[in-house]
Amino acid sequence: xxxxxxxxxxxxxxxxxxxxxxxxxxxxxxxxxxxxxxxxxxxxxxxxxxxxxxxxxxxxxxxxxxxxxxxxxxxxxxxxxxxxxxxxxxxxxxxxxxxxxxxxxxxxxxxxxxxxxxxxxxxxxxxxxxxxxxxxxxxxxxxxxxxxxxxxxxxxxxxxxxxxxxxxxxxxxxxxxxxxxxxxxxxxxxxxxxxxxxxxxxxxxxxxxxxxxxxxxxxxxxxxxxxxxxxxxxxxxxxxxxxxxxxxxxxxxxxxxxxxxxxxxxxxxxxxxxxxxxxxxxxxxxxxxxxxxxxxxxxxxxxxxxxxxxxxxxxxxxxxxxxxxxxxxxxxxxxxxxxxxxxxxxxxxxxxxxxxxxxxxxxxxxxxxxxxxxxxxxxxxxxxxxxxxxxxxxxxxxxxxxxxxxxxx
Amino acid sequence: xxxxxxxxxxxxxxxxxxxxxxxxxxxxxxxxxxxxxxxxxxxxxxxxxxxxxxxxxxxxxxxxxxxxxxxxxxxxxxxxxxxxxxxxxxxxxxxxxxxxxxxxxxxxxxxxxxxxxxxxxxxxxxxxxxxxxxxxxxxxxxxxxxxxxxxxxxxxxxxxxxxxxxxxxxxxxxxxxxxxxxxxxxxxxxxxxxxxxxxxxxxxxxxxxxxxxxxxxxxxxxxxxxxxxxxxxxxxxxxxxxxxxxxxxxxxxxxxxxxxxxxxxxxxxxxxxxxxxxxxxxxxxxxxxxxxxxxxxxxxxxxxxxxxxxxxxxxxxxxxxxxxxxxxxxxxxxxxxxxxxxxxxxxxxxxxxxxxxxxxxxxxxxxxxxxxxxxxxxxxxxxxxxxxxxxxxxxxxxxxxxxxxxxxx
Numbered sequence: 171x172x173x174x175x176x177x178x179x180x181x182x183x184x185x186x187x188x189x190x191x192x193x194x195x196x197x198x199x200x201x202x203x204x205x206x207x208x209x210x211x212x213x214x215x216x217x218x219x220x221x222x223x224x225x226x227x228x229x230x231x232x233x234x235x236x237x238x239x240x241x242x243x244x245x246x247x248x249x250x251x252x253x254x255x256x257x258x259x260x261x262x263x264x265x266x267x268x269x270x271x272x273x274x275x276x277x278x279x280x281x282x283x284x285x286x287x288x289x290x291x292x293x294x295x296x297x298x299x300x301x302x303x304x305x306x307x308x309x310x311x312x313x314x315x316x317x318x319x320x321x322x323x324x325x326x327x328x329x330x331x332x333x334x335x336x337x338x339x340x341x342x343x344x345x346x347x348x349x350x351x352x353x354x355x356x357x358x359x360x361x362x363x364x365x366x367x368x369x370x371x372x373x374x375x376x377x378x379x380x381x382x383x384x385x386x387x388x389x390x391x392x393x394x395x396x397x398x399x400x401x402x403x404x405x406x407x408x409x410x411x412x413x414x415x416x417x418x419x420x421x422x423x424x425x426x427x428x429x430x431x432x433x434x435x436x437x438x439x440x441x442x443x444x445x446x447x448x449x450x451x452x453x454x455x456x457x458x459x460x461x462x463x464x465x466x467x468x469x470x471x472x473x474x475x476x477x478x479x480x481x482x483x484x485x486x487x488x489x490x491x492x493x494x495x496x497x498x499x500x501x502x503x504x505x506x507x508x509x510x511x512x513x514x515x516x517x518x519x520x521x522x523x524x525x526x527x528x529x530x531x532x533x534x535x536x537x538x539x540x541x542x543x544x545x546x547x548x549x550x551x552x553x554x555x556x557x558x559x560x561x562x563x564x565x566x567x568x569x570x571x572x573x574x575x576x577x578x579x
Numbered sequence: 580x581x582x583x584x585x586x587x588x589x590x591x592x593x594x595x596x597x598x599x600x601x602x603x604x605x606x607x608x609x610x611x612x613x614x615x616x617x618x619x620x621x622x623x624x625x626x627x628x629x630x631x632x633x634x635x636x637x638x639x640x641x642x643x644x645x646x647x648x649x650x651x652x653x654x655x656x657x658x659x660x661x662x663x664x665x666x667x668x669x670x671x672x673x674x675x676x677x678x679x680x681x682x683x684x685x686x687x688x689x690x691x692x693x694x695x696x697x698x699x700x701x702x703x704x705x706x707x708x709x710x711x712x713x714x715x716x717x718x719x720x721x722x723x724x725x726x727x728x729x730x731x732x733x734x735x736x737x738x739x740x741x742x743x744x745x746x747x748x749x750x751x752x753x754x755x756x757x758x759x760x761x762x763x764x765x766x767x768x769x770x771x772x773x774x775x776x777x778x779x780x781x782x783x784x785x786x787x788x789x790x791x792x793x794x795x796x797x798x799x800x801x802x803x804x805x806x807x808x809x810x811x812x813x814x815x816x817x818x819x820x821x822x823x824x825x826x827x828x829x830x831x832x833x834x835x836x837x838x839x840x841x842x843x844x845x846x847x848x849x850x851x852x853x854x855x856x857x858x859x860x861x862x863x864x865x866x867x868x869x870x871x872x873x874x875x876x877x878x879x880x881x882x883x884x885x886x887x888x889x890x891x892x893x894x895x896x897x898x899x900x901x902x903x904x905x906x907x908x909x910x911x912x913x914x915x916x917x918x919x920x921x922x923x924x925x926x927x928x929x930x931x932x933x934x935x936x937x938x939x940x941x942x943x944x945x946x947x948x949x950x951x952x953x954x955x956x957x958x959x960x961x962x963x964x965x966x967x968x969x970x971x972x973x974x975x976x977x978x979x980x981x982x983x984x985x986x987x988x
């Protein structure tokens with residue numbers, strides 16, 4: 171039996187980042203950058219006022235006080251989006267609005283609340299230091315600054331930053347197209363009444379959602395029956411995708427045809443991985459197309475997708491981080507017994523007085539989908555002997571990217 | 580000046596959940612349920628085998644041992660998806676595959692590895708308890724069980740659970756259509772070179788992304804110039820959306836036309852909210868259409884969207900939780916000085932030995948978009964005096980929903 175690490179390493183070795191393509195920045199939410207985004211310009215691109223007020227030469231205001239105010243001649247106005255045509259001369263003030271470029275010659279802006287204006291003169295009753303209320307060129311971003319690294323996923327904040335520098339389109343990795351095929355005569359599609367002996371196919375709906383969340387494009391190919399010719403035809407149709415995900419049919423049963431057909435047709439290996447849930451797993455190539463054969467049990471399919479399928483997709487996306495973060499948590503509730511297989515226990519995390527605590531979501535048998543719901547992490551119960559007791563710490567694999575890895579900032 | 584709570588309460592009072600609509604379950608990722616989803620059926624819908632092996636009557640195996648094995652007559656087979664036509668009689672065994680319905684009369688399934696089969700007989704060398712390797716009817720879900728509450732957002736796990744019960748289509752809230760209008764003569768759209776005095780409009784790209792992530796449909800209406808007629812026309816065009824988001828033009832400047840036009844046309848209030856960033860804010864109705872006027876500074880726009888805009892959208896979606904979770908964190912790094920305004924400091928959270936720690940992302944001026952990037956939470960520095968020092972705890976508003984509220988499981 172392979173360890174989880176061995177299996178994951180072999181899977182990841184089968185994938186490289188897909189080609190880059192251009193996307194308009196406003197349509198790039200969730201996409202992964204194919205190259206470092208460097209600033210070409212400064213932001214702000216010009217010195218500008220942080221306030222509505224009066225641009226002036228600070229030297230003019232030295233010695234100004236309530237007793238001995240300074241009067242500056244109001245010679246013009248510069249609204250945001252405009253440029254003052256002249257140069258501020260000694261003794262002059264220019265009306266300036268927030269965000270408007272600081273006129274040449276001026277070096278400060280005094281907010282309007284601190285001035286009086288009458289008959290074309292601005293009265294100043296205090297000295298104004300150079301730079302007051304000025305946002306300097308490049309204060310936010312300087313040319314050459316790294317805005318976002320290759321491999322970064324674009325969220326709203328990254329998009330705002332790139333937009334402020336006018337970076338559009340962006341170079342992102344093509345989204346992998348992932349074919350999803352469920353197998354098994356017992357499976358009925360949604361929207362069709364169950365015949366006796368049938369259950370609904372929940373793996374395809376799950377994988378459509380999980381593949382989408384991973385950043386790829388799912389294409390559901392339906393349900394393959396336990397008949398070799400039909401399964402063969404459906405797998406042939408699936409070639410040309412960036413990844414084929416099957417569920418079911420990879421165990422040792424008489425009807426585990428996925429295993430049988432792949433053995434005939436592709437360079438596919440069948441593994442037993444030292445983990446629970448999810449022991450049986452297939453991985454290899456059908457022609458040029460990588461295929462990951464997940465177990466049929468819904469929870470096993472979900473956990474193996476998370477541990478092997480999602481990293482494969484993230485590798486194709488060129489994501490900096492292909493795996494989810496692992497964090498330290500304190501177990502609360504029933505003790506967890508270690509076994510010879512690594513266990514991934516569905517837990518819900520919470521923060522209690524700043525401490526991350528984990529509780530299981532219920533019974534953990536691999537056909538119990540109800541305990542998948544609400545899980546925000548998988549508690550890792552390492553191989554070995556003994557138990558993890560309530561109040562003890564353990565590692566947990568997050569099912570989201572909300573926290574970075576423990577020692578990464 | 581209003582407190583953040585007062586402003587948020589007034590905003591939320593302006594919204595109610597939108598109408599429900601049907602969506603196929605496989606297209607419902609991220610949608611919010613409009614009503615409780617209750618199980619109509621059991622899952623599993625029938626008792627079935629957890630293993631490939633032999634269905635039998637446990638009573639037949641009492642007293643079986645290596646020395647005195649029991650031999651059962653192999654009378655048939657039941658693959659997954661089929662139903663055994665007869666009834667298991669005393670002394671009989673039926674070949675059964677994982678997931679296949681347990682034949683009537685049988686009450687256990689013995690895995691094939693523990694049996695020997697030859698010449699139509701199955702040899703059993705140990706007693707088998709009733710229920711062995713049987714997944715019982717309703718073990719995962721019973722009829723009437725709450726699968727997901729009204730207000731729940733459908734993720735992959737919820738979709739898997741609903742799919743396993745055949746629940747499709749689902750009743751979800753219509754996605755709010757949100758019009759986004761940036762204002763200001765200084766703004767240039769992406770893809771156009773900057774003229775002197777111009778900066779790029781980053782608020783619209785930010786809001787498109789953030790509105791999408793909040794579960795709504797953004798519609799960008801472009802940039803309104805600082806001319807009253809054009810702004811009036813664009814706002815008229817925006818009526819009919821579920822929400823209008825503007826950025827800029829709500830302060831006290833001469834060119835703050837949004838404020839001026841709304842005052843003429845709508846029941847719109849202008850507030851100064853006791854917070855930093857984001858002091859100026861407008862809220863009200865333009866005809867029947869709610870309008871939230873965000874400040875123009877990119878960081879102020881982002882933070883006020885998060886504090887007021889996103890909750891409004893979540894209220895329209897009928898989400899159980901309209902606000903983001905607040906958790907306790909330990910500050911690491913520069914101390915944070917309290918002022919008369921509540922401050923929302925961009926921080927990055929990490930888990931260190933199970934403890935949530937927060938570091939600021941850099942300088943916090945409201946035009947510095949670079950420090951928005953990488954922020955996973957907003958540290959809340961309450962109004963008042965004194966400082967929060969490195970190593971002290973504080974509250975932080977998560978910018979994602981990865982953790983539940985502190986005392987909620």
